Amino acid sequence: MYDVIIIGAGPAGISAGIYAKRANLNVLILYHGISNLEKATMIENYYGFENGISGEDLYNAGINQAKNLGIEVKNEEVLNIEKINENFEITTTENKYEGSTCVLATGNKKLKPNIKGVDEFDGKGISYCAICDGFFYRKKNVVVIGNGKYAVSEAEDLKNIVNSITILTNGLELLTETTFEVNNKKIKEIKGDTRVRQIEFEDGTNLEIDGIFVALGEAGGSDFAKKLGVLTQNDNIIVDKNMKTNIDGLYSCGNSTGGLLQVAKAVHEGAEAGLAIVSYLKNK
Ligand SMILES: Cc1cc2nc3c(=O)[nH]c(=O)nc-3n(C[C@H](O)[C@H](O)[C@H](O)COP(=O)(O)OP(=O)(O)OC[C@H]3O[C@@H](n4cnc5c(N)ncnc54)[C@H](O)[C@@H]3O)c2cc1C
Incomplete structure (x- = not known):
């Protein structure tokens, strides 16, 4: 049981x-996958680095x-966050953790597949x-586009609701095991009328579908936020x-809250979140 579990090890999560x-809280930081910060070749506008970094x-x-x-920092992909009574249960690819509070410091990532029709049928x-x-x-036929554990976890959430699920890796290798049907063909286009009806693959074949769930x-x-309400x-x-x-008990900071997408703002918001949690737990 942690006082605070932070998802994200970028400037926002680390600062929080x-x-x-x-303040002596028991902190766990979980991170997985590339952060915005790692993509920056050179940062020259953040305080204290005279030659940039x-x-x-x-x-x-x-x-x-x-x-x-002394903070526990673990490289584990977070798949799900649930609020159970007063606490947060965090499910990663390897473990389950429980925290009194939770911080979403996951950056601003909404990965869209680069496929014709994705914007039109959003x-x-x-x-x-x-x-x-x-x-x-x-009872409809749906596909999940993705090739990792997150895609399989989304399919799991759908399996008791829909009629059929196929995971479409869009030409990539599936990075995990699954019992769901998997189709590795490269997608050419998403087609429909007022809504999605069909997926056309690059080999000319088609798949009739009612819905697409993107989980790249x-x-x-x-x-996570949407699932938690x-x-x-x-x-x-x-x-x-x-x-x-x-x-x-749920906080967020850095790019995930929008606004100025810069390191300075992420560090500031992380500090605010960390301090706010300290007084929240003290008052509790
Ligand atoms: C090309 C580029 C250049 C930039 N140049 C500058 C610059 O010059 N100056 C500047 O100030 N800013 C710059 N930025 C912006 C800056 O990098 C971001 O504002 C900053 O990194 C935001 O910090 P963050 O902590 O909110 O998110 P991020 O740095 O994106 O960190 C997100 C964290 O969340 C983790 N995560 C996400 N999903 C999961 C999950 N499911 N499970 C576990 N962990 C997860 C990631 O692994 C990562 O640790 C640049 C960004 C880019 C892309």
Whole structure:
């Protein structure tokens, strides 16, 4: 049982962890997959680095700093977050963890497949959240686009609702095992009329479908948020000035809250979240 479980080891998550740990809280930070920071070749506008620093070096330094302060930092992909009574149960690819509070510091990632028709049918048969929208596809035939554990976990959420599920890897290798039907063909186009009806593959074959669930890479902050009933706007998590969401004990910071997408803002919001959690737990 942790006082706080932070999803994300970028500047927002690490900063939240540091402030919480310095107040003696029991902190776990989980991270998996590429962060925005790692993609930055050179950061020249962040305080204190006279010659700039590569995003990758800054990212790794943050993780090492947290570890040196005694924070548990684990490289595990988070698949699901559930609020059970007062606490948060976090399911990763390897374990389940429980925390009194939770911080979503997962960056701003909504991975869209680069397929013709994806924008046209967004919300018209294309969904990014199985728990949120699965109900609309009762006894229908759906596909999940993705090739990792997150895709399989989305399929699991759909299996008792829909008629059939096929995982479409869009030409990639499936990175995990599954009992669901898998189709590895490369997708050419998503077709339909007022809503999605068909997927055309590059080899000229077609698949008639009623719905598509996109689950590329890892689940992002807004995916977790939607499942938990957290308010979002344009996929940004809505927080108050203490970085608290509309759910008690759940906080968010950094790119996942939108606004200025910069390291300085992520570090600041992480600090606010860490301190807010300290006083939240003290008052509890
Ligand atoms: C090319 C590029 C150049 C940039 N240049 C600059 C610059 O010059 N100056 C500047 O200030 N900013 C720059 N930025 C922006 C900056 O990188 C971001 O604002 C900052 O990294 C946001 O921090 P964050 O902690 O919110 O998210 P991120 O750094 O994106 O970290 C997100 C974390 O969440 C983890 N995560 C996500 N999903 C899961 C999951 N399901 N399970 C477990 N872990 C998960 C990731 O592994 C990662 O640790 C640049 C960004 C890019 C892409």
